[in-house]
Amino acid sequence: MTVLPFHTAARPVHEGAGEAGCKPGKSCTSPALDRESVAARIADHPCYSEDAHHNFARAHVAVAPACNIQCNYCNRKFDCANESRPGVVSERLTPDQAIRKVLAIAAEMPELSVVGVAGPGDALANADNTFAVFASLREMIPDLKPCLSTNGLLLPQYVDRIVEAGVDHVTITINAVDPDIGARIYAWVGVDGRKWTGRDGAAILLARQLTGLQALTARGVLVKVNSVLIPGINDDHMAAVSTEIRKRGAFLHNIMPLISDPSHGTHFGLTGQREPTAAELEAVRAGLPGDVALMRHCKQCRADAVGLLGEDRGAEFLLERLAEAPVVDSEKRRAYRAVVAGEAEERSAARAEAEASLQGHDDRLLVAVCTRGGGRVNAHFGHAQELQIFEASAEGVRLAARRPVDRYCQGGDGDDDILEAVIAALDGITTVLCARIGACPRDRLAAAGVVAREEFAFHHIETAVAEVFLETVEAARATALSA
Numbered sequence: 176m177t178v179l180p181f182h183t184a185a186r187p188v189h190e191g192a193g194e195a196g197c198k199p200g201k202s203c204t205s206p207a208l209d210r211e212s213v214a215a216r217i218a219d220h221p222c223y224s225e226d227a228h229h230n231f232a233r234a235h236v237a238v239a240p241a242c243n244i245q246c247n248y249c250n251r252k253f254d255c256a257n258e259s260r261p262g263v264v265s266e267r268l269t270p271d272q273a274i275r276k277v278l279a280i281a282a283e284m285p286e287l288s289v290v291g292v293a294g295p296g297d298a299l300a301n302a303d304n305t306f307a308v309f310a311s312l313r314e315m316i317p318d319l320k321p322c323l324s325t326n327g328l329l330l331p332q333y334v335d336r337i338v339e340a341g342v343d344h345v346t347i348t349i350n351a352v353d354p355d356i357g358a359r360i361y362a363w364v365g366v367d368g369r370k371w372t373g374r375d376g377a378a379i380l381l382a383r384q385l386t387g388l389q390a391l392t393a394r395g396v397l398v399k400v401n402s403v404l405i406p407g408i409n410d411d412h413m414a415a416v417s418t419e420i421r422k423r424g425a426f427l428h429n430i431m432p433l434i435s436d437p438s439h440g441t442h443f444g445l446t447g448q449r450e451p452t453a454a455e456l457e458a459v460r461a462g463l464p465g466d467v468a469l470m471r472h473c474k475q476c477r478a479d480a481v482g483l484l485g486e487d488r489g490a491e492f493l494l495e496r497l498a499e500a501p502v503v504d505s506e507k508r509r510a511y512r513a514v515v516a517g518e519a520e521e522r523s524a525a526r527a528e529a530e531a532s533l534q535g536h537d538d539r540l541l542v543a544v545c546t547r548g549g550g551r552v553n554a555h556f557g558h559a560q561e562l563q564i565f566e567a568s569a570e571g572v573r574l575a576a577r578r579p580v581d582r583y584c585q586g587g588d589g590d591d592d593i594l595e596a597v598i599a600a601l602d603g604i605t606t607v608l609c610a611r612i613g614a615c616p617r618d619r620l621a622a623a624g625v626v627a628r629e630e631f632a633f634h635h636i637e638t639a640v641a642e643v644f645l646e647t648v649e650a651a652r653a654t655a656l657s658a
């Protein structure tokens with residue numbers, strides 16, 4: 176076997192959301208889930224498909240003001256235009272206002288594919304509002320996917336209504352499966368007019384979350400579980416959560432870092448509960464049993480967020496700014512989807528071409544790529560905020576890891592300290608592909624044994640990485656022969 180500069184990723188990132196959410200070689204728990212139909216169902220959902228989030232947008236409508244539990248990380252009274260976190264909104268809407276808003280957004284943004292109810296309270300604690308919005312929009316914009324996010328307390332009683340409403344994507348926030356741990360996360364849980372506290376309250380909530388999850392997946396609904404990672408409380412417990420949700424057919428697990436700033440006025444913020452570091456979050460993700468696909472591109476949106484993930488165009492669509500009778504051009508929406516589908520087909524062909532070129536090799540190689548998405552080498556080295564590490568092998572080219580980095584280029588100048596950190600993040604890598612790179616960082620990388628290559632700018636990642644692999648194999652053979 177040829178020895179390549181090979182570095183095994185601690186655990187391959189299972190970007191399941193980009194690959195129908197199922198782990199290769201594993202069967203899904205739900206009988207209704209087969210890879211092809213799932214791929215079609217998530218292809219335009221920006222949260223369920225990592226690929227889709229570059230092309231498709233969501234609109235959250237804040238029609239759910241009430242909540243039936245109190246999480247220690249939530250304070251819905253807080254509102255700030257510069258704040259971006261779940262539970263926060265600028266204006267609460269009636270169902271009619273929400274529908275008008277979504278029509279206005281769809282008229283402007285052909286990329287809008289999902290309407291979500293994610294607060295500011297709980298979607299099912301405001302079920303009439305939630306389902307009224309979904310029912311009307313189903314008639315008006317049939318290709319818009321309804322999506323709801325819930326704490327799960329009322330889920331068991333709403334499963335039929337969710338399915339009848341055509342809701343194919345549901346998120347449940349499950350932070351614990353042990354009531355003793357849940358008791359440290361939930362201040363109270365409201366049932367039948369009574370507030371249950373401590374272990375009793377948590378036990379009620381957790382049981383209903385798991386029951387609801389199982390009932391939904393049995394009906395073929397794609398359920399994502401969000402878990403808020405709280406250091407010292409549920410970090411050692413996340414593997415148990417992962418195991419339990421897998422048993423019940425969860426499609427995707429999104430482990431999000433706690434946001435805990437004293438200025439937000441939450442219990443955790445005020446009592447000094449710290450947030451996890453990026454390294455702690457990664458360590459927890461890496462330590463999971465590996466049975467459930469992980470979502471890694473969550474942006475922890477506001478409950479009224481609008482646009483592609485990571486951007487928020489909500490301010491453009493405040494009620495006072497909306498046209499009276501927005502017109503949604505369904506032809507424009509179809510044309511947009513056709514363009515995206517064409518790009519997806521091209522990428523799929525590139526994947527197949529790369530896979531074919533790698534057949535029969537028994538080596539593996541990791542290559543770092545700077546990308547802004549779309550499956551292409553298209554980011555400037557100095558602008559990259561993560562390095563995507565691809566592994567080339569006889570199985571093809573697969574995303575193996577994401578390594579977050581700080582942006583090296585700051586206002587036109589390079590930051591040497593950041594460059595050293597980026598080089599450290601390239602541990603085990605000898606080639607980085609980018610759209611452009613300056614002479615200084617190129618030389619510094621070369622001194623550290625990493626070749627930066629620009630000639631694959633805007634190429635598909637898979638074919639570019641495969642080409643680097645084949646060149647590396649060839650060079651290693653030539654060296655071996657001449658030795």
Ligand code: CLF
Nearest residue numbers: 222233291293322473474475476
């Ligand atoms: Fe909204 Fe949530 Fe639907 Fe997405 S968000 S209701 S599943 S359409 Fe997405 Fe935002 Fe993360 Fe939520 S990035 S916070 S996971």
Ligand code: SF4
Nearest residue numbers: 242245246249296326
């Ligand atoms: Fe806040 Fe959501 Fe928890 Fe309710 S379920 S308290 S809205 S975070």
